[in-house]
Structure formats: C-alpha cells, structure tokens
Amino acid sequence: MDSFAMPDVIVPAAGVEHTYTTTGLPHRKIGIWAFIGSECMLFASLISTYLIYKGRSVVGPFPHEAWTDPSTGHHFRAILNIPVTSASTFVLLMSSLAMVLALAAVENRDKPKVTMGEKILGSSKLWLFMTALLGTTFLGFQAFEFTSFVHEGVSIRTNLFGSSFFTLTGFHGAHVTAGVLWLCTMLAVDFKRGLGPKDALNVDIMALYWHFVDVVWIAIFTLVYLIR
C-alpha cells in the first residue's frame, strides 16, 4: 500500500505571495476581456438579425426609401437621418478620446504639473466629466432620434425594420447608459478622495468597456446607417 501513502508537502513555490497571478495581470483585467468577447457575440446576433431582416418588412416606413401607404395614401420619408447621426457618432468618438485622457490623468496624477496645458491635461475630473458629458450627449441624440422616428410613424411594433432597429440601437443605448452611470460613480469618487495611480486599474477597466461600446457603434453606424 506504499504507493497510496501520501506526502503532506508538495514542493512549495518559495516566495510566492497570496496575491500571485500567473500572467502578472490583475484578475479583473482578464475578466473584462472575457466579458467583452461575450458581448461581441451579443451584438453580432443583434446586428445579423437586423441585416437578415433588412428589406423584408411587409409594410413601411423604410430606413432608406420613401414609402406611400397604399391604404391611406399617407406619405413617409426615408426614416434614417444620416447627417444627425453622423454628428452623434462624432460625439461618441470624441468621448473615447476624453476617456483616454482621463485614464492618463489618473495614472500620472503624482507627476508635477507646471504649465496651464499640463494642468488641463492632467485633470482626471475634467476628462471623466467630459467623457460622461459626451456620452450623455450621444444619449440625447438617440432620444431625439427615437422620438422623431416614432413621430414619423415607425415604432418598435410597426414592422421588422422598427423591431430590429430599435432593439439593436436600444441595446447599444443601454450599454452607453450603463457606461455613463459607471463614469458618474467614478467621478464621485474622484471628487471625494481623488483618483490616483492605485485606482488606474478601475479606470482602465471602465475605459476598456467604454471603448468597446464605442467600437460597436462604429459597426452599427456603418452597417445600419451608411450601407443602403
């Protein structure tokens, strides 16, 4: 039975701390990447459903063409308003820039800042606020877009275009909303006790999420709005 007897010690790894990680990266950094991978499949399903249903609606209004209701004779314009959405896309892209600056400011909080420019660039409060503001502006554009579409006669129940469009962009909007709330809590912490290099990981993870949501919008804007 000797081979069943057991040593109580496997060779310990000397000097390895409780906080050891295999890759040297913090767990949450890896967790957020796994999450983002999963989210890719979520949006891929939404976007492909939109594309599969493109042109299959039995009744209008339609995204890119005008339509006259044969029973009422009512005339509908093409629904999507590309200039307005281009503006909101630009706003969201700029928010990612602000996010990059916010992260840099948090990381470099302890570096001395002399010139006006350095002080502005180094203010994490300013850039977190800007990111949240630009995100909120994007949401404002979306609220405007949604209400005006409903006024023009297409709601989530009207046709396949309405259902798939509102669900897709609504899901994206919900993600932006979650991001804005996240930014606001971070901003609150910054005002309360100041964010420094030890918070960089938290901000970094939020930034990854934010950039991801931004990239998804670029895909949506291209596939839904620009391509006819």
Place this chain on the structure above:
Amino acid sequence: MATLAAPAFAAPIERSDGGFLSWLGTTDHKRIGYLYLFTATGFLLWGGGEAMLMRWQLRAPNQHFLSAEQYNQLFTMHGTTMIFLVVMPLSAAFFNLLVPLQIGARDVAFPRLNAFSYWVYLLGGLFISVPIIFNAGPNGGWFGYAPLTTTTYSPGLNIDFWVAGLQILGISSLAAGFNFITTIINMRAPGMNLMRMPMFTWMAFVVQFLIVLAFPVITIALVFLLFDRFFGTNFYEIAAGADPLLWQHLFWIFGHPEVYILVLPAFGLVSEVLPTFSQKPLFGYPVMVYSGILIGFLGFGVWAHHMFAVGMGPIADTVFGVTTMLIAIPTGVKIFNWIFTMWGGSVRFTTASMFAIGLVAMFTIGGISGVMHSSPPADLQQTDTYFVVAHFHYVLFGGSLMGLFAGIYYYYPKLTGHLLDEGLGKWHFWLNLIGSNLAFFPMHFSGLLGMPRRIYTYDANQGWDTFNLLSSIGAFIVGFATLILVYNMLVNRKRGRLAGNNPWGAGTLEWSIPSPPPVYNFAEIPRVTSRYPVWDLTAPELTAAVPHTLRGDEMVTAQVGGVSAGQMSVPADRRPAAAAGAGLHAPPARVPSAEELGIPIPYTTTKPFFTALGIIVMFGGLLLTRMENKIPGWAVLALGAATLVGGLYWWLTSPLEPEHEHAGAHGAAPHHAHAH
C-alpha cells in the same frame, strides 16, 4: 486487485456546517461546489420523476394516465431540467470543487461572483420548474421553437416562465464563465503551464469559452421572443415578413455548442479517473488537449444539422453534413486515447472506473447513431422519431451523466472526507447500465418503425408495443438505481469511511492536500514540475515518460542534432522533490487554520444572494404585468430592480477579504487583483 486500504492517517477536518447563514453567505469554492452538487442532485430526482411519469404513460398503447397537455409540459420540463438544471450544474459543481485545487489556487478569481452564479441558478431553477405543479409549466419543447412559442400560438404564462427562466439561468452560466476563464488563465501555480493542466481543467477551460460565446446568442433569441410576447415586436411574426427559421438558427448556434458544454466536462472527469485506476499517465495527453479544443471550434460549425428537415437546400445540407462527420474525428480520438490509457495498465475496477468505462462504451454507441444522422437523407428518415430520442439519451445519459457519476464516486471523498459505499456503488452502476440500455436501446427500433417523438400516447399494433414496454421497464430500473446513488450520498456524507488525502493513489495536485481541503486549500502555493506532481513523489516510475522540468517555470531543452527539442525528462533523483527532501513524512496531527498561517480568507457575505434575488424578483414582476391590473407587476419589478442595484452597490463597495499582511510591502497593483 488492490482494494482501498483504510488510510492510516489524516482524520478529516469535520467542517462544522456552521448553520444556514454560513451557507447563504459562503464564498468558498468548495462549499459552493457542495451546494451545486446537492441542488443538481435534487433536480435530477425532479427531472427523473418527470421521465418516470412519461414512461408510465408510454408503457402500453392507448393510455390516458396523462393528458396531451400534461405530457407536453412533462417532456419540455424534463429536457429543460436535465440540461440546464442537472447536467450543467453538476459540471459546475466539479468546476468549483476541482479547478482551483487542480491548478494550485486558493479559490476562484472572483469568489463572490461565484456565489452569485450559484444563487441565480438555484432561484432561476425554482422559477422555471415550479410552475408545472400548477399545470402552468412550459410546454413548447426544450428548444422552444418560435413561432410556436409566440403569443399567437402559445398564450398563457407557460412559455413566459420558460423564456424568463432560461434568461435567468443564462446569467448564472455567463458569470461563472468569466470567473473560470480568469481563474484558469491567471491563478495557475508556478510551473502549472498549460500543457501540464489536468485534463478536467482543460475541458473546463474549453467549456467556459463555449459558454461565454454561445450563451449571448440564445440571450438575444430569448430577448426577441420576450419582446414579441410582451411588447408586440415582430421578430417571429410571419405575417410581418419574419423568417420562420430565425429562431431555429439562433437557438442551434447556441444549442450545438451547448451539447459540448454538456459532454466535455464528463470527458474531462473520465480522463482523470482512467489514468488513476490504470496507474498510467493519460495516453496522448497533447492530442487529448488539441482534440478537445477542436471539438470546441467545430461545435460552432454544425448547428444546422438539427435543421435538415426544414429544407435548407442541397448546399447547406451537404456542408453541415460534412462538418458533422468531421467532428466525429476528434471525438473518436478521445475514445481511442482512453482505451490506450487502460491498455497494459493495472486496471482496478472501482465504481468510479466502471462508470468511466461505461461512458466510453455508451458514448460510442450514441456517437455512432450520431454519425448515422449526420447524413441528411438518413436524417430525414430519423428526425423527430424515437431514433433521435435514443441517440441523445445515449450521449446525454450514457455520456454526460455517467461521466458525472464517475466524477461523483471519485471526488466525493475529496469534497466530504468520506468515501461512498463501494457495494452500493456497484449496485448503482450495474442497475444503471442495464436499465439505461433497456430503456434506450429499444428506442432505436421503435424510432425506425416510425414512432414519432413527443406523442403522448399511441395506437396498438404498429409494432411499437413491446419496445415501449421494455423502455419503460428499463426506465424504472434506472430510476431505482438513481435512488441508490442519492441514498449513498446522503448516508455517507459524514459517516462513510475516512478517505485520507489520496484514497485512490491518484497523481494530480488536488490529491496532495487533506480531504476535505482546508479553507485555504494550499498552505503554501505549490511549485509544479510535471503533469503528475503527486506521482513524482509517490510513484516516480509511473511518470518516467512524462515531461519534467527542474523548477517548473523554465524549460529544459536538449540539443538534438543542433535542433533544440523542447522539454525533456529529468531523472527521478534529480527532480526537485528528491532534491528538496520532500518525501513521505508523517502528516501533521492537525491542519492549521487560515489565521495561524496568515492567509486572508474572504468574508462571508449575503450580498451576492440578494443581488441574485433582485434579478428573479424583476422577472417575476415582468410576468405579473400580464395581469389586468398592471400596477402590482410594475411595483414588483421596481422592487426587484432596487434590490439588484442595492445589492450590487454594497457588494462592489465592500472589500472581499481582510487586508493582506504583506499587501503594503508589495505594492497596490497585485493586491487589487483580489479586491473584487
């Protein structure tokens, strides 16, 4: 044949159960594994009971013990229960128990998220399986095809419970997926490189990727259905131009990876059990790893073989037929590797190894009938008949569940410190093997004779009567066998024979520590220098052919004709264990506590529970909005949302564990790794 010597040492730490609240607030991966194990076993009895009812009805022609509607609810809930509430959670029980132990970690990466996954599973499981008692159980089949499941054809709450319930259960699986991916990537002990990971952890790793990539797809399919049912959208409205195949595609893009989610963990367990009871390293380890990964990849490319009958056209049918045949290759490779692992080994027949061998045989039968309907013309004859029912019970019952049973017999002692009774185990095994073959083999014939699946009763004289009687007898034998297992588990939980650290003479890391393991698992993080660190110490001759390194984290390379040839084996007397003098010393009389060792242990916390509760209450509120008066529904929904947000807030703003004594000295960044 070596039987198990009662270990002469290591009285197990009787883990004091510590009362209800300590379970409600636990973040210990072993305790969570325990909860998963017993909850899933409970659901096994529940789903099994549903099967017994169906088989009682089908034992003879023209029975009316169950109505058609009751039968619909029973097969829907039997399938849903077995898949989402039994096999996946039993696998999760082993992920929880084993992954940290096998890779040399003290817990999972996010212990509280882990508790959250369990509570969502428990509450979501009750949410979806209780309604059948009130004759409001889901009744659209386990794959819930829309448009059948839209309000037009399925008014009433039945499908609402199913849609909401699956949505809830998906949250649990996804959260666990992120957790285990992070754990496996980031918490391996020094030297535990990827090609040294035990096979179970490897399969768990592949399965987590399948989960995080496949579940979002069904989430969206369910969101569409939920919106159609509650808000009047048109995703599955054919009159509005919707594609009647949209649901089928989305569901099976999830559904086929799902069947590998169900079977790969069982494969992993068998790959642990067979080497131990053959006293040989796993044959062809790298090929086992690669075939597991390949199955995972190909699993995403075969979904439409569930849809040959819908008329996708010759090109699509051919492509999916071919990919389906291809996936049989890596699967067959695994079968041969298991056989070669046993070949020439000194095979010991314990209940665990018998169930493992049972899997190899039964899964092969199921695999062969699978290859039969990978050919579209053959499938057109077999689809929606009992032939398919036979096939998927051979792979799910004979594959997944038998592998999980092997795992239960093998790992129960590690979890509880007590061995299951081998005598009862053998009874369970033989009754289970005979019963399941008697239940499922005749279904091949009734299927080929044209008996459709999902019929609640049938006429006599179609040649199906005998086969159905046999199936029913077999089913009841299996039912009885399952009761033996549950009895065995309950009785021996605290009273079974003491296990000691390593009752089976196994070679992987989890067997180097006491059973049950102390809260912190490893007093010191181990350094791993080969695939079988325990055998290196106890039986070095077994691991002569396995690659070793000296310290674990560096490669030892050899020059062969000017080409460097990767890892090479280090002679036994030069291995670090021998060098460090670590040997077979007497174990300490007592396992020291975490405080004595200065290892921080996460606080007990009910925040994950309340966060999970909030989610279930929200979905409950959503269903209540079906009432004439919408106010209670919205009120409950708001209450649930408040609980969710509140729970999440307190969770995220409270620390996981006491400050680590060394944290200050080693900088903040690594400490943050544990803050959530």
